Amino acid sequence: MRAIQAMLALEDGRVFRGRGFGARAEAAGEVVFNTSLTGYQEIFTDPSYAGQIVVLTNPHIGNYGTTPSDAEASRPYIEGLVTREFSPISSNWRSTEVADDYLERAGVPVIAEVDTRAVVRHLRTHGVMRGVIASGENLDADALVAKARSIRKMDGTDLASVVTTKTIYQWDANEPRNQTGDTLLPADDAAAAEPMHVVAYDFGIKQNILRMLARENCRVTVVPATTPAEEALKLNPDGVFFSNGPGDPEPLEYAIETVQKLKGQKPLFGICLGHQIFGLALGGKTYKLKFGHHGGNHPILNHETGKVEITAQNHNFNVDPESLPADVERTHTNLNDQTLAGLKHKTDPMFSVQYHPEASPGPHDSHYLFRDFRKMMEEWKK
Amino acid sequence: MPRRNDIAKILVIGSGPIVIGQSAEFDYSGTQACKALKAEGYEVVLVNSNPASIMTDPEFADRTYVEPLTLSYLEEIIRVEAEMMEGRSGAFAVLPTVGGQTALNLAVDLADSGVLEKYGVELIGAKLEAIKKAEDRLLFKDAMAKIGLDMPKSQLVNSVSDGLAFAGKIGFPVVIRPSFTLGGSGGGIAYNREELTDILSRGLDLSPVHECLIEESVLGWKEYELEVMRDLNDNVIIICSIENFDPMGVHTGDSITVAPAQTLTDREYQVMRDAAIACIREIGVETGGSNVQFAVNPHNGRMIIIEMNPRVSRSSALASKATGFPIAKIAARLAVGYTLNEIQNDITKATPACFEPTIDYVVTKIPKWQFEKFPGGDDVLGPQMKSVGEVMAIGRTFKESMMKAIRSLETGKKATAADIEPRRLTQRLVTPHPDRLAYVRYAFEKGMTVREVARMTGMDPWFLNQIKQVTDEIKAVGAVGKGISAEDLRAAKRMGISDERIAAEWGLKSANEVRELRAKLGIHPVYKLVDTCAAEFESYTPYLYSCYDEEDEQAPTARKKIIILGSGPNRIGQGIEFDYCCCHAAFALREDGFETIMVNCNPETVSTDYDTSDRLYFEPLTLEDVLAVYEHEAGAGAEPSAKKNEIGMIVQFGGQTPLNLALPLKAAGVPIIGTSPESIDLAEDRKRFGKLIEELKIPQPEGAMATSVEEALAGANRVGYPVLVRPSYVLGGRAMVIAYDDQEVVRYMSTAIEYSQERPVLIDHFLESAIECDVDALCDGQDVVIAGIMQHIEEAGIHSGDSSCVLPAVDLSDDVLKTIREYTRKLAMSLNVIGLVNIQFAIQRGKVFVIEVNPRASRTVPYVSKATGVPLAKIGSRLMTGQRLKALLPEYVESGNDLDTGAHYFVKSPVFPWGKFQGTDTVLGPEMKSTGEVMGVADNFGEAFAKAQIAAGQRLPVKGTIFMSVNDLDKESVASLARTFVEMGFHIVATHGTAEVLESAGLQPERVYKVKEGRPNVVDLIKGDRIQLIVNTPHGQDTFFDEKAIRRAAVTARIPTITTLAAARAAAEGIAALQQGRLSVYALQALHASREAALA
Ligand SMILES: Nc1ncnc2c1ncn2[C@@H]1O[C@H](COP(=O)(O)OP(=O)(O)O)[C@@H](O)[C@H]1O
Ligand SMILES: Nc1ncnc2c1ncn2[C@@H]1O[C@H](COP(=O)(O)OP(=O)(O)O)[C@@H](O)[C@H]1O
Ligand SMILES: [Mg+2]
C-alpha cells in the first residue's frame, strides 16, 4: 500500500530509511541541508547544488507544485532530495506540474518520510559528508555506505566548468518567464536611465540574477566560465559580473586570473562563488565551513548602514577575512557566526557578497546591491 | 542603540478580565514584558484589573495596581506615580502594546485627554500617530494606498442609511466592521438589506466612535497572518507566517490556523513579506511586534491587506509558542531602545534575535467554542470572534499536529463521525461552524472527493488532501486489525492517530491494549526540540514535542523532578486561574531545587512559556500523551540511574482536566503527589462522600442520583422541590438547572443531557435564598490553615464562578464563621488533603450546608492570594512535596486564624460575554457563564464593590432612573432597597406588582407596562435611554419571555442589570460611594507591606 523502500547512506556509516519518490535512480553526492521554508523549486534548480544531495528541513515539500517561471535554470541540479513529507498533489493556481513528476522527469530521486531533523543534527555535529540515496527492495546498507565513501570529494573539484553555459548568449528580458513578476519591488526607475551592458560569467548562474540585472535596465551577455578576460573586454561591457556556482573556488585558476586581469579595468560585481573568486584573486584564502550556510533567514550586518538584512545563503566555502590585503574592505558580516559576508576594494570598482541578493528563494532585503552595481557602472562611465 | 537610560519608570497596561477576543495571551505577553523590563532594572508599575492573571503577582512589578482599566483610574495612578518621582531623575513612560486592544485604546484616551502631557509621560512601543493610523480604518486605507497595497473596496459610515447606500453600490454580501472594537465585536457579514440594517446598527452602537466600515467581501479567499518585528534602527523581521485553514469570512481567532504557511510559493510569500514590512514602516510602529493580515485570491493570487494590529496579539502569542521566539519579551526590550542585533536568541545563545525563525515541524491551532452554554446564541462563525479558548499542537507534519490538536480539545469522540447529522452534511460544510472539521472528515469517510469538499468549504485542497490521507489511513488500520505490522502501526502513529481511535477501530474497550501492543512492537514517541532554527544550531531550552520519528533529542536528567499537568484550553469554568496555580507550582518547586516539568497544550498561557518551568512538553492532556511524557521522564532511554529518579506528578492544579486523568494515571503506576486520587474521587463520588459527611455530622442538601426518568422523579420528590439537577463530573456547572416541579424534571431528563450508569444525573434539594460562600484552605495532613472565607454577593443558586464575592465576609455571624471553619478543618483532614482544598457552603436561616468539596486548587486561589499576600499555590505545592504548614505559615497554625486581609475589602466580580451571543438570555443560574473576573479593592465594602463593577464594565449610575421588577420571594425586602435608592436621589420605575408593594410602603414609583401588557413598556423606556439601572429578579417560567426581552434590551443599551436583591443592595452601597466621588487606588505591594507591619 505504500511507496517503495528507500535509503540514505552516509559515508560515516549512518543510514536513514524512508520511501522512494521522484526518479527510481540512485544518487550520490555531498549531503547538505537547507532551512528555507519556501522555494523548494528554486532550490532544486539552483546549479550551485550540482554534486549535492539536499535535505530540506521544512517537513512538507511539494505542496504548491512546480511552475516553469519559478525555475532558476533549465533543469533541476540537485543530485537527490531528502524530505520528511512529499506532497502527492499540488495546490496553487500557478502550478503546472506535481513536484513528484517534475523530479521524476528530471531523473532526480527523492527519499521521503525520513527523520530529516535527525539527519540535520548529524550533519551539524559531524559536518557535511558524502552520501548515497537508493531505492528498491532489500537494500544493502553496507554496500551503499561503501559507495558513499568512494564518491569523489568536492574539495578541489572544478564543478563550475561542468555546469556553465557552453556558448555565449544574450539574456532575453522580454521573455515573460524572464521577468521577476514581483509587483512590490521598488518602482523600476532604472528603466528611464541609459541602458548598461553587463557581461556575466556563468559558473552556474541563477536566472533571478539575470532578471534583477535586467530590471536595472542592463543588457546582459552571459559567457562561459572559462572565457578569458580579453574576450570579455572585446564585448566592451560597462561592467562584469561573476556568478554563484557549485563547489570549491580554489581549483578555478582561470576565473581567478580573469578577475585579476579585469580588476581596475571595469566595475566588477560578484555573488557567492563569484565572491570567493574575488577573495582569492585579491590574494585572500578560502576555507570550508563545517556544514555551510544554506537557508533564507541569515542575518547580515551591513557595516556602511549599520542595518541588518535577512538573506538567502547557499555556500560551503568562505573567504577568510584575515587573509585579505589591507586595500580590501569588509562590507558585510554574517551575524550568526561572524563570518565575512561581503567585501569591496578600496580603490578599484569591485565588490562582492557571499550571500544571494537575488534571493529566489529568500527575502528581498538585499536587492539594493544590484542598484549599487548599476550606480558603480554609471560612475565609471563618466 | 543600547538601553535607554533616560527612562526610570515604566507603566505597563494589562488587558483586564478574560473576555472573548482577549484571553490569557495577554497575561503571557504582559508577564514577559514585566519580567524583561524589571531585568533591565527599570521601576515597573503595572495596572490590570484581573486578579487571576500571573502578571499581577506582586513579584512581577515594583507596584501592582489591580484597579479598573478606565481613564479616570489610570489618571489617578499616573498622578500618584508621577508624584512619587518628584525630585528623582529619569522619565516616566507607558508601554501600551502588551495589553491588547484595551491597553491600546486606553493609551489613546490618555493621550487625547492630555493626561500624558500633563504628567510628562511618554508612550513607548507605539506612538499615538501609529496607533491611530493602524486602528482608524480610514487612515489605514489611505496609508496602504500610499504604499501601493491593495485593499477591499470600502467606506466608513456613521449611519445605517449611508451603509445601505454604499452596499447598494458595491453589491452584497458586504462585511461590516466597527472601528475600535476588539475581536471584531459587532462585526458581521450581511447578505441583504435587512441583515445590513440589523448588524450595522448594532456595530455603530458598539463602536466607541460610532463608526463602521462597510467593505467589499472577499469571502472564500485564503487568509494569512504575518508576525512582524521592528526596532528603532528600522530593522524589520518576520517571526512567523500563519495560514488559516478556514478561508476569509471566519475570524482568525475562530479559524483553525497552521504555521508555517503551507500553500504559498516563495514568490507569493516574499511579496507578502515585503508588503508586511512596508506596512509596519508606513504605519510607523517604531518598535515591537505587529500583526498583519492578508487575503489571497486562490484563483489568481491577487493579494489584499486586511488589517494590521500595532501591538502583540493572540497571534503573536501563538507565533511565540510556535517558533520559540518570545515576541513580547523582545518587544519590551526593543521599546526601551535595544536593536534586534543587540539581543541574543535565548534558545541558541550563540545567535542574535535579529533573524527569522525557521521551523521543521507544523503547528496547528484549533479554537474552543462553548455555544452549548449560550442557547439561543447564533453558532455560525463569522468575522466576529466567538471562541473562548484554543489549543495548539506540534507535530512533524500537518497530519500529526492536526490530530494532536483535535485530541487536545478534550471533546472526546466529537471529532469523529459520532454525533454527525448526515442530513446536514452539505449545510455544515458550506456554513462555518464549530464542528466543520468533523464534517470534513466525515465527508471523506463517506467517500466525497477533495475537490467536492474544497468547493463547499473554500478550504485549500492541500489541507483537505492531508485530512483525507488520515481518514484513509484510519480505515486501512481498522481493516488490518490487531495483527497489524510494526511498520504499519508506526506509520499510523506517525499520522498522529491516537491509541484511542485505533482501539475504537478495532472494537477494543480501552486504548490500553493498543498501548501494550505498541510497547511490544517497540513503537513509542520520541521528543524533539522547538529551537527557532530547524536544528541548524544547538538549542539550550528544553521545549519539547512528541512525534513518532527516529531520534529522541532530550534524555531525562538524573535530577529530582516534578511533572505538573496544566489545564488545557481556556474555557468557561476552567480559565487562567488554573494556569496561575500551575505556574506557581513550577516557580516554587524550582526554587526548592526540583526539576519542574510542565505539560500543557494551551498556547495562550504563561505555563507554556519555555522559561516558566525547567522543561516544557507541549502535548495534549490525554492519558496516552501524559503517560508517554511520564515514561520518557522516568528514564526511557536515559542513563539507568534515571529509572531510580525521584519523580512525582501534580494533578491538583490544572482544574478538572488532569483530575479526570488522576485515577488511570495512578493505575498505570504514576506517582501522584499531594491529595491522593482516591480522595479526589471520593469527593466527587456522591454515595461515598455522602457517607463521609454523615459520619462527620455535616449537613448537606438532601441528594439523590438517577439513571432514568422514573428514578429522577422519585429522587426529586424525596429530597423535595425545588431541586437542582445536573450531570456528574463537570466543572462550571454544565447543564445544571433548578426544577420546581415534575414536568421540569421530566423535560430535563428527556432533552437536556445524556446520562449513563457510570455517569448518573445528580439531584439535590435546592436551598432557596441561602447565602453562599467559598472557602479555600491549605492542609498538610496535620494542620489546616484557612486561606479565606469569601461571601458571595448573589445567593446560592448563582454559580460560584458567576457570583460576585467579597473577602473578608461582610455579614456572616461569628457562629456561622466558626461553624464554617470547623467543617472546613474536618473535611480537609478526613479527606486527607495534602495541598489545597476548596469548599462551597450555603447558609440558610443560620444553618450551614456543604454544597461541594473540591480537593484541588480552585478558581479563587489567585484572588485570595492577592488579597492576603500569601502565595497559596506555592505553599500548596510545597505541602505536596512534604513540607509542613508549621514551617511555612507558623503564625497561622499557632493562632488558627484565617489569613489576614488587613483593613481592606477585596471584591471579585465576573465578566460575561453577552455581547457576543445575541439572543441568549443573560439571567444567572447554577451554570457558569462568565469568561473572566476583576477585583476591586477599597477600605470600605461599598467602594470596593463599585470598583469591581466599574472594572467589569458595569456603569453604575450616580443619578437617574432605576427600573425595578422583582419576584414574589423578593417582594418583602424590595421596599427598603427602593427607599435607599430614592434617598440617594434616584427616580423609581416599576411594573405593577412591584409598584404596589412600593406604594404600600409609602413610595411613589412611576408605573410602567410589561412588554406584553401594552405600550410604552419597559423595553421602550430602555431603548429611549430613560433608564440607567435595572433591578430584575427572575419570576420563573410564566413571565420568562417578558424578562428576557428586558434583559436583552439592557445588554444592547449597555445598561447594568442586576438579577438578585443581594447584588442590588451591594450596588446601592457602591453607588453611595461613587456619589461621594471617592477615587482611591492601591498598590498590592503597599497593602501587603502595611499588613506585615501591623502583624509585627
Ligand atoms: N472584506 C472581507 N471579506 C470577507 N471576510 C473578511 C473581510 N474582512 C475581514 N474579514 C474576516 O473578518 C475577520 C476579522 O477581520 P479583522 O479585520 O481581522 O478584524 P479584527 O480586528 O477583529 O481582527 C478576518 O479574520 C476575516 O476572516
Ligand atoms: N443544593 C443547592 N442549593 C442551592 N444552590 C446550590 C445547591 N447546589 C449547588 N448550588 C449552586 O450551584 C452552583 C454550582 O454548584 P457546584 O456544586 O459548585 O458545581 P460546580 O462543580 O460547577 O462548582 C453553586 O455555586 C451554588 O450556587
Ligand atoms: Mg484580525
Ligand SMILES: [Mg+2]
Ligand atoms: Mg462549585
